[in-house]
Amino acid sequence: MGAPAAPGASPGTTTAPTPASREPKAESAKPPAASTAEAASKPEAASKPEPAKVATNAASSPRPATQPKVEARPATQPKVETKPATQSKPEAKPAAPAVADAKPAPAPEPKPAVDAKPVAEAKAAPQAPAKTAAPLDIKSLEQRLKETPAIGIMTKLSLKNQVDDLLEKFREYHRGARKVALDELRRPYELLLMKVLSLLQDGDPALAQAINASRDAIWQVLTDREKFLQLT
């Protein structure tokens, strides 16, 4: 999910028209939002760093998935993508005067592509964030993975072997027995996830999507000692 979001966001070629068309909508949607008032009241200097932040978040592929989740956004992809839109909307106005600057320019880019679908949904999203906040249910995902007909039994066994191997590396990391850097574990983790997703995407796309949506949440569990110990 994260990966496709970034390419979709960056090629936003129609940066100029969309923000212009969006501004009125944003303004109409804003009155209830308190953040708008804050953004408006803040000086330009204060608002500058924010667009840069949003831009980096949208640009890096793994991050966008995490951020919305942490903020308890809806689990479905389109809704997740609406969150950054609502975040960056207030910032679009302050960015307008500073368009000449090099930095704020990339900030609006992710917005157009992200915003394209649900402007109306963006309104509703802030109201029901906690309700749809997909809490990570690893057990459920595991069960679904075991039961899915999309993967054969030998493949499942093989995947399980690889998952166990990776878990063992995380165990070593948390134990501190071996010098393992987290960065070294991220790569095999992503690779394994890619394998699972590629096996599932045709036969069980729903499960593939659920796993993909949980990618960062699972990583957080694996890297957090307490959570990891609870899991294993």
Next chain:
Amino acid sequence: MTRIVRAVTLAVLAITPAFAADDPAQRKDLTAVIALHGLPCGEVVSYEAKGDREFVATCKDGNRYHVFVDKNGRVMVEKAR
């Protein structure tokens, strides 16, 4: 009597290849397993069941692999000769 023996023999011969056979799902499974182990194959075109969870798979590129679950529950893929 000979007719019966012949019929039974024919039936067994007819059944055996079907048993050893070509379940597309199994082929796909073996293809995935071999790929998961990072071995060249392309696609499993046929396989032979050697036992419960033990196969010899023949790949499109001519490679043959012995795929089995060892006593520790690990799926092993070894090049077959």
